[in-house]
Amino acid sequence: MGATAPSTGQIDRVIDIALSEDVPFGDLTTGAFVPKPAQAQAQLRAREPGIFSGGQVFTRAMQAVDDRVSVDLDVADGAEFAAGDLLAQLHGPARGILTCERIALNLVQRMCGIATVTAKFVAAVEGTGVRIADTRKTTPGLRVLERYAVRCGGGHNHRFSLSDAVMAKDNHLAALAAEGIGLAEAIRTARARLPHTAHIEVEVDRVEQILPALEGGADTIMVDNFSPDDMVQAVELIAGRALVEASGGVSLETVAGIARTGVDVISVGALTHSARALDLGLDFQVGA
Template sequence: MQPEVEQLIDLALREDIGAGDVTSEYFVPADVLSRAFMLVKDCGVIAGLDIAEQIFSKIDPSIVIRQLVTDGSDVSYGTRVMEITGPARALLTAERTALNFTQRLSGVATKTSKFVELTAGTKAQILDTRKTTPGWRWLEKMAVRAGGGMNHRMGLYDRAMVKDNHLVAENGLEWLQQAILKLKADKPGVEVELEADRIDQVKQFLTLEGVDYILLDNMSNEQLREAVALRGASGPRLEASGGVNLETVAAIAQTGVDFISVGAVTHSAVALDISLEFVE
């Protein structure tokens, strides 16, 4: 568990519980034990079960949890994904926070899986972006992987991504080449990606040393195919971005690009409907 995820869980629990769960404290006897199932009420891909387990355990370590499926599993209406047994008060106190995390992350995994399904049979892999919920990036990127996608850079620190805004004051290709080589010398593990929104830029970038990726921004499918042909069998990997949705992604994938980045898998994902059902 990442430290920032632990902090996020603690914050979410403090936000919900505050000075105490007055409903459970006054209306649920302390000695009552209960058994409940986390139940899916939709079709999708599950994610975040380890987070839910962590939340229940934080409320009461005596709670016994059994995951009935694994993250990344396809689920449908009525699927039981987790069994939770323990003090009824503790289960009720943890219920909403555990469901909030699982529903949100399952929504991201489900959204990702739809894009992945539409690109099946091509070489293109679906990437996420930095368009994530503040504080949730590690979790949402984990959910993207559960849905069959791949992670783009985690933040500003693990890949240099040179966009048009960075090149406003550029001094030409020679200056750009020097900057790339200096970065590679100072930080050998950091990859370099250059954004191109015109084919002539692609041609220029292909002459540079040390470029790992070229981002093809808002290009037509014809331009994407042209860029793939220019790159040939070797060279920087090509990433398509912009105008990607469930209606366009299949045709984009068929152009031969290596990656398709989709901000929608995180910023527009709809939570999967999941509830906690108590049984006798």
């Protein structure tokens, strides 16, 4: 699949928070019902088709309270699977598996859901050369995992944080306008303050803002909530002088039409903020 996975440190920080939330003072049910020496075998199976993401996350979550739990993955991140497919096999101390079951499933189901919906958007624009990108509309604390899931689905990542890239949005521009500062002037001033390697992206919500953005030297112009006709006009006005990113209200029903307008990138908040967790199940094998 090729997408660089999150580091073990990044994964473990998420798991530690999840454990502190779900098992703050021990697992009362498992401790009361399950003998300490008990061993178990279990299988992670898909209950619906999708794209897999989060193998290492699932493994480390399942081993978080007992590293004797063994996890054998049967599918790689980025791979497609069908309903009923075996995704992973586990064996080891039953208490460890039972205590970590929910957090491991929560994380891998969410990641698979994001990878799956991303793959649908990518398929919808196949052949156009347009990139499908995510946004910062992620679950607080889970961005590193959710962004990786987007890559597993064939998508691309936008800036990871406010510290990573320059992107002047509508409220930035409104604050400047209140001070009587025009768009072109604002971009030139920002350019003078930034390192020469910095890429400047500017969001516009009207065709009339495009020429000032170009005059100021924007590297990428995001056309936000433009109609298809306005997107075509924007692409013609920009004429290759900046990258063109489309954003705002993008859906599976509209994304192919947006791609045909000639934009370079389509950013889709729904990849992360609206993705449904995929239905996966962890089934214990009785008498195995």
